[in-house]
Amino acid sequence: MIDPPTGGPAARTGRRAYLLGGLAAVVALAVGVAIGLLVPSSRPGDGSAEAGFARDMQTHHAQAVEMSMIAYRRSADPEIQTIGLDVALTQQAQIGTMRDWLDQWQLPPTGSRPAMAWMPGHTLTADGRMPGMASRQELDRLRAATGRDLDILYSQMMIRHHLGGIMMAEEVLRRSDRAEVRSVAESMKASQQNEITAFMAVLARNGAKPS
Amino acid sequence: MAKPNRSGARPKPRRPVAKAVAGGRSPALIATFVAVGVLAVAIIGYAIYAVTRGDGGQPAGTNIAGLTNYRASDPKMLTRNHVRGAVAYPVSPPVGGDHNPIWQDCIGDVYPAAIANENAVHSLEHGAVWITYRPDLPADQIETLAGKVRGTPYLFMSPFPGLDRPISLQAWGYQLKLDTATDPRVDQFIKDFRIKAAPEPGAPCSNGVTATGTTPHNTPGG
Numbered sequence: 001m002i003d004p005p006t007g008g009p010a011a012r013t014g015r016r017a018y019l020l021g022g023l024a025a026v027v028a029l030a031v032g033v034a035i036g037l038l039v040p041s042s043r044p045g046d047g048s049a050e051a052g053f054a055r056d057m058q059t060h061h062a063q064a065v066e067m068s069m070i071a072y073r074r075s076a077d078p079e080i081q082t083i084g085l086d087v088a089l090t091q092q093a094q095i096g097t098m099r100d101w102l103d104q105w106q107l108p109p110t111g112s113r114p115a116m117a118w119m120p121g122h123t124l125t126a127d128g129r130m131p132g133m134a135s136r137q138e139l140d141r142l143r144a145a146t147g148r149d150l151d152i153l154y155s156q157m158m159i160r161h162h163l164g165g166i167m168m169a170e171e172v173l174r175r176s177d178r179a180e181v182r183s184v185a186e187s188m189k190a191s192q193q194n195e196i197t198a199f200m201a202v203l204a205r206n207g208a209k210p211s
Numbered sequence: 212m213a214k215p216n217r218s219g220a221r222p223k224p225r226r227p228v229a230k231a232v233a234g235g236r237s238p239a240l241i242a243t244f245v246a247v248g249v250l251a252v253a254i255i256g257y258a259i260y261a262v263t264r265g266d267g268g269q270p271a272g273t274n275i276a277g278l279t280n281y282r283a284s285d286p287k288m289l290t291r292n293h294v295r296g297a298v299a300y301p302v303s304p305p306v307g308g309d310h311n312p313i314w315q316d317c318i319g320d321v322y323p324a325a326i327a328n329e330n331a332v333h334s335l336e337h338g339a340v341w342i343t344y345r346p347d348l349p350a351d352q353i354e355t356l357a358g359k360v361r362g363t364p365y366l367f368m369s370p371f372p373g374l375d376r377p378i379s380l381q382a383w384g385y386q387l388k389l390d391t392a393t394d395p396r397v398d399q400f401i402k403d404f405r406i407k408a409a410p411e412p413g414a415p416c417s418n419g420v421t422a423t424g425t426t427p428h429n430t431p432g433g
Contacts, residue, residue, distance in 0.1 A: 031254050034254045034257070034258030034259075035258075037258045038254075038258050059363060059364055062318060062416065063318070063417070065417060066318060066415075066417030069417065069418050092413075092415070095413075096413055099412075099413075108402050108407065109406035109407060110402045112402075115362075127362075128358075130362075143432065
């Protein structure tokens with residue numbers, strides 16, 4: 001018996017076999033994708049250096065934004081107004097970036113461990129401040145200052161603040177190999193170092209020194 | 212029709228593969244295929260569900276024991292207009308609604324006296340958790356709470372005369388009343404709602420009203 005070339009029972013058998021094979025392959029692929037989506041890829045954990053950096057740097061940045069908005073609004077010096085605007089907008093945007101990381105990593109904005117627990121060997125000050133951060137009294141002084149005093153005080157406080165921020169960035173660079181974290185930390189380091197140089201120049205111009 | 216083979220028996224006609232899979236020769240084979248099929252569908256279905264469900268717009272934490280979820284029970288209360296002057300909030304302390312254009316400074320501020328509801332509600336809109344306590348709360352418990360708040364953006368605390376429980380925690384649309392500062396639900400509320408409960412994410416807590424007093428303030432600072 002000669003099999004008909006197309007359309008006969010044997011050909012339909014062959015086509016069905018291909019269809020089922022194809023279907024099985026698609027199902028296997030879908031299952032593979034599903035398992036890939038369900039199994040957590042390498043996300044930093046709640047106690048990781050990345051999570052600690054993301055949370056603590058938001059706090060650190062929030063104070064730089066606070067101080068810079070005071071300076072931007074109240075200084076009569078165009079250079080201070082510009083730096084204030086720059087720091088406030090840049091660091092507020094970086095806060096957003098770090099907030100988004102935590103969302104992507106499915107971690108809450110508030111960790112279970114104290115601030116700076118991810119930086120062994122470093123501690124908060126006695127009244128709970130991170131490196132370089134100003135006290136409430138210092139902030140009150142900044143709010144009350146005017147003219148040259150304001151410019152000097154803001155520059156002095158920001159130099160200390162940036163030194164602390166640079167240290168935190170360096171700490172996460174020591175501990176993380178995640179590309180997005182390293183890239184932002186490097187960028188923070190570089191721009192804060194530049195800003196320190198600018199603040200030093202403002203102090204020199206005003207006949208003052210870092211505190 | 213197949214040719215008879217050498218032994219004379221006619222071989223069984225080759226059945227289409229489909230029949231062999233679906234209804235074919237071996238119940239064990241069918242069972243295996245069905246089980247694998249069900250498992251595959253279950254995995255794919257769960258993955259689709261897990262990936263697409265999102266938050267539903269609610270932060271986690273809506274299952275903390277004792278929590279009042281005003282987003283669920285009274286969403287119409289949670290208006291967001293800027294108004295000057297006093298606002299009569301139906302909930303005390305308030306958890307949302309119209310508020311003053313200036314927020315209360317909430318960058319870890321521990322206020323020594325009662326503050327204005329209308330400024331505080333704006334801070335809730337920015338994602339801050341507002342811890343209030345009855346003025347007769349023991350000093351060591353006040354300090355326990357202050358230790359959590361101090362220096363942490365998106366947290367602030369103040370005494371609230373007339374509070375009907377020793378402690379009340381507020382986030383936008385959520386309230387939890389407690390009796391002691393060491394209740395683990397304090398940390399749970401903060402973890403679940405600080406920043407996450409903001410209907411206006413990204414808004415700052417600094418440069419707000421730093422003054423106390425329950426009359427709404429229309430300028431920042433003290």
